[in-house]
Amino acid sequence: MIEPTKEAWQPILERKLPVLLHLLGWGIYATLVFYGNFARMSPGSFFLHYGLAFAMHAGSFYLNYLYLVPSSLPKYSIARFLAANLLAAVLMASCVILLEGRLAPGNHMIRRILGGDLLPLMTRISNYIVFAVLGLFIRLSVDWYGKLRKEKEAENEHLKSELALLKGQINPHFLFNSLNNLYALSLRQAPETPTVILRISEMMRYLLYETNAGSVPLEKEIDMVRTYVAMNELRSKSGEDSRLEVSGNLQAVMIQPLLLLPLIENVFKHGTSPMKIAIRLDGPVLSIHTENKIRAAGPEDSGGFGIANLQRRLALLYRNAHELTFSQEQDTFVADLTIKLNSQGHD
Helix, strand or coil, rough: CHHHHHCHHHHHHHHHHHHHHHHHHHHHHHHHHHHEEEEEEHHHHHHHHHHHHHHHHHHHHHHHHHHHHHHHHHHHHHHHHHHHHHHHHHHHHHHHHHHHHHHCCCCCHHHHHHHHHHHHHHHHHHHHHHHHHHHHHHHHHHHHHHHHHHHHHHHHHHHHHHHHHHHHHHHHHHHHHHHHHHHHHCCCCCHHHHHHHHHHHHHHHHHHHHCCCCCHHHHHHHHHHHHHHHHHHHHHHHHHHEEEEEECCCCCCEEEECHHHHHHHHHHHHHEEEEEEEEEEEEEEEEEEEEECCCCCCCCCCCCCHHHHHHHHHHHEEEECCECCCCCCCCCCEEEEEHHHHHHHHC
């Protein structure tokens, strides 16, 4: 379906997941450093050297991840972004070398640099660059994913709004057709008018109270169809010429509401007897087949408003998982709809 309902724990997990991933990444980094270097150094020298290195690596990463990439890079030129990183690299590397030279007895890195050997400085600057690039890559990836997610959420909200509008159009459309039927009955003062009003009341109750959920049991949707067919049989007094067949195990099967009604309405609105409606569930595939004799004026090829509404809803709800066809065989109009119910959703 378009968007699954979030469980209560999902927002909490989404907020905590980035922190957990950062902790996992740095934990792996610390583990690799420990097992690769701790055995060949004294504990004091190890923790001093790699503690300072870790501080510089984390500073390089988060300077880019939290500030330079999201704040400075969009505002300033790439040259200014690179210059800021180069300055930060020289400052951080110099601070680490000075601290380690002061705190570690016998450390000669400051003397080596003053003597012209820049290898210790360049090594730390290169380490800064590695973690700066890592921060840049991860931040751009996170921002790109966040942008895609926001676009997807906006698209889903748009589709939900459109679906709500389409479903909301069904009720007035059905009521309009039902009032026309009642008007026709009242003109000839038909005795079955009270029964037809009762049938309409039952269907309106279903439309108002049962279809607000995202999906409804298929059994209830077919009960709605049965009620609608029975009402039209009373109205037209031609029940002996219309036939409704339902087959398959309908229990525990869900469907988007009001997908069957437009096809059934089309049979009685644009056709005449004999009429046939066959609904079959074969595994996950629901098939609806309708046949009706064409009236003298002929049915509308598109099926009118109700069918246009149905086609759009099917395109939104069961994209690439449905097929709706119309055909005419001499004086018979045929409609066939198949839906793969467990494939609802959109790309």
